Amino acid sequence: MSTEPTASGHEAASPAVDPPAWLQRIKSNYCRVCGSPLKLLKPDGEREWRHVCGSCGYVDYHNPxxxxxxxxxxxxxxxxxxxxxxxxxxxxxxxxxxxxxxxxxxxxxxxxxxxxxxxxxxxxxxxxxxxxxxxxxxxxxxxxxxxxxxxxxxxxxxxxxxxxxxxxxxxxxxxxxxxxxxxxxxxxxxxxxxxxxxxxxxxxxxxxxxxxxxxxxxxxxxxxxxxxxxxxxxxxxxxxx
Amino acid sequence: MSTEPTASGHEAASPAVDPPAWLQRIKSNYCRVCGSPLKLLKPDGEREWRHVCGSCGYVDYHNPxxxxxxxxxxxxxxxxxxxxxxxxxxxxxxxxxxxxxxxxxxxxxxxxxxxxxxxxxxxxxxxxxxxxxxxxxxxxxxxxxxxxxxxxxxxxxxxxxxxxxxxxxxxxxxxxxxxxxxxxxxxxxxxxxxxxxxxxxxxxxxxxxxxxxxxxxxxxxxxxxxxxxxxxxxxxxxxxx
CATH class of the missing domain: 3.90.79.10 (Nucleoside Triphosphate Pyrophosphohydrolase)
Known part of the structure; x- marks a missing residue:
């Protein structure tokens, strides 16, 4: 099998402007550490959108x-x-x-x-x-x-x-x-x-x-x-x- | 290799009385869905301790x-x-x-x-x-x-x-x-x-x-x-x- 990456190294490139729809559907609203609201944003140095706590900085990663x-x-x-x-x-x-x-x-x-x-x-x-x-x-x-x-x-x-x-x-x-x-x-x-x-x-x-x-x-x-x-x-x- | 389970099917049986120390160390304090506090308890029909929301019932599973x-x-x-x-x-x-x-x-x-x-x-x-x-x-x-x-x-x-x-x-x-x-x-x-x-x-x-x-x-x-x-x-x- 061939898994030669695209320029971004991804199977499907992340949209530049908006977080992908499947990520927006994940019910990740509040920080599990401090309870503050989470926001979808791209942290510094990251290619991917993440759910990030506006208060303590916790990143709610979602993994398989x-x-x-x-x-x-x-x-x-x-x-x-x-x-x-x-x-x-x-x-x-x-x-x-x-x-x-x-x-x-x-x-x-x-x-x-x-x-x-x-x-x-x-x-x-x-x-x-x-x-x-x-x-x-x-x-x-x-x-x-x-x-x-x-x-x-x-x-x-x-x-x-x-x-x-x-x-x-x-x-x-x-x-x-x-x-x-x-x-x-x-x-x-x-x-x-x-x-x-x-x-x-x-x-x-x-x-x-x-x-x-x-x-x-x-x-x-x-x-x-x-x-x-x-x-x-x-x-x-x-x-x- | 042999992986014959113990009576509980586990490598290490869960303590009957208290949640295991490693689970207590996980910072899972608030519900990611509704923001309410989570409690460590054994849900009905489950063998394992889980972080469960006292308000909306969400279970914060932790997986490898x-x-x-x-x-x-x-x-x-x-x-x-x-x-x-x-x-x-x-x-x-x-x-x-x-x-x-x-x-x-x-x-x-x-x-x-x-x-x-x-x-x-x-x-x-x-x-x-x-x-x-x-x-x-x-x-x-x-x-x-x-x-x-x-x-x-x-x-x-x-x-x-x-x-x-x-x-x-x-x-x-x-x-x-x-x-x-x-x-x-x-x-x-x-x-x-x-x-x-x-x-x-x-x-x-x-x-x-x-x-x-x-x-x-x-x-x-x-x-x-x-x-x-x-x-x-x-x-x-x-x-x-």
Whole structure:
């Protein structure tokens, strides 16, 4: 993929005169430190518009959030959760959620799997990284194996939890673009007999529903072929140090 | 690596009675939406303590931030920037910085390289992901090649920018643990003739300086062997789709 920057080094140059509309929509009105009103301005030496406190000078930066989760394998099947909460209540997803401070991505992915599916897992390897700029999220999904006692059940955010054989994955009832794309690639890799490491960008049509068909495209997909990794639904397959 | 969760699914269980000290240290005093005071409490159905607005109910979540950057290769050498700003003013680093909303990790890494080194690059492949829980950051570093017109110079945050042969990298004058660890592995991979994909956790001793020797350890290091990737300091070496 090519990411040769424009003169400003940005995918989309910042407007010179007004802050971008998406920034104006962020509800950042008051300073979290001193409670004074924030103003949108370009601080000295910065290219970007920021929410800045007129009183104490605090800058309220807005950064992408990490969503972490697991593709849990057990006896050739993949664990999915049917969502009990919005968005996409009733649809199936991989166990995943926002990474917390004070944990690693792998630990966060295991924690989310525990919370949503009451399943203990062994994290095997990173599998996919998807940036979704329009919603300010980056997904990191790991391959994992169900761990002793090899049990699972619905957490508070799930209506049900089940293991699906690759050919039975309900692609027409999946909750999110990132989940749909990841599972399609995962099945491709299983068929090819080798797991790859996937990295790319999901562009969503602003305002579209989370899994609206045709509402998203993958671009800048980098698929790194792994050496010595035999793809079986339950095998570890990667070097661990 | 093993990430079998404890009963709570956490690396460190939350105290039952008081919010953790690190959370109490975060200056989250007022609601960014309505300006009312925030309180630390456990919302209904949540395991974690949160800063919650007593007036409008807004929850001020704190999430890890992504730092993105490039290992830029050109004619067998690696591009480093000497920092003009704190922390670690005067020490050398890979071009990297906080990912912004509205961009991808790869585009952010190219943007930071443009801002700090006035260098256009072609991003080749992800190379390393490091979680640093104690400072709430996740580093994502890409391999990249210097792109036309193959020039570079100091950006406003750099004192100087230079290309270093692998044997000349100033390991005793590097700015950050993540940079030091990444460059050591990169040289290992160059010597072995194959790039790997690295993922792991950097544990820092709280309160230590950014590159204090012995102040950090790498744990849960997963090194994924890549197939068909010939490691030369300038070659692409990965499948691009």
């Amino acid at each position: 959030k990490l969503v972490v989760g697991c593709i849990v394998e057990h006896e050739g099947k993949i664990l999915l959760c049917r969502r009990a909460i919005e968005p996409c209540r009733g649809l199936w997803t991989l166990p995943a959620g926002f990474m917390e401070l004070n944990e690693s991505t792998a630990a966060g992915a295991a924690r989310e799997t525990w919370e949503e599916a009451n399943a203990a897992v062994k994290v095997l390897a990173p599998y996919a990284h998807w940036d979704i700029p329009v919603i300010g999220q980056a997904y990191i999904l790991f391959r994992a194996a169900l761990a002793p006692p090899y049990t699972f059940s619905s957490g508070s955010e799930s209506l049900e939890v089940a293991l699906f054989a690759p050919e039975s994955i309900p692609f027409d009832q999946l909750a999110f673009s990132s989940v749909s794309i990841t599972l399609r690639l995962y099945l491709e890799d299983l068929r090819a007999g080798t797991f790859r490491l996937h990295h790319g960008v999901i562009d969503k049509r602003p305002g579209s529903q989370p899994n609206d068909p045709g509402a998203f495209v993958v671009r800048d997909h980098m698929a790194l072929e792994l050496g010595g990794a035999s793809a079986t639904a339950a095998g570890p397959g990667v070097q661990e140090q | 931030k992504l730092v993105v950057g490039c290992i830029v290769e050109h004619e067998g050498k690696i591009l480093l920037c000497r920092r003009a700003i704190e922390p670690c003013r005067g020490l050398w680093t890979l071009p990297a910085g906080f990912m912004e909303l509205n961009e991808s990790t790869a585009a952010g890494a190219a943007r930071e390289t443009w801002e700090e080194a006035n260098a256009a690059v072609k991003v080749l492949a992800p190379y390393a992901h490091w979680d640093i829980p104690v400072i709430g950051q996740a580093y994502i570093l890409f391999r990249a090649a210097l792109a036309p017109p193959y020039t570079f110079s100091s950006g406003s945050e750099s004192l100087e920018v230079a290309l270093f042969a692998p044997e000349s990298i100033p390991f005793d004058q590097l700015a950050f643990s993540s940079v030091s660890i990444t460059l050591r592995l990169y040289l290992e991979d160059l010597r072995a003739g194959t790039f790997r994909l690295h993922h792991g956790v950097i544990d820092k001793r709280p309160g230590s300086q950014p590159n204090d020797p012995g102040a950090f350890v790498v744990r849960d290091h997963m090194a994924l062997e890549l197939g068909g990737a010939s490691a030369t300091a300038a070659g692409p070496g990965v499948q691009e789709q």
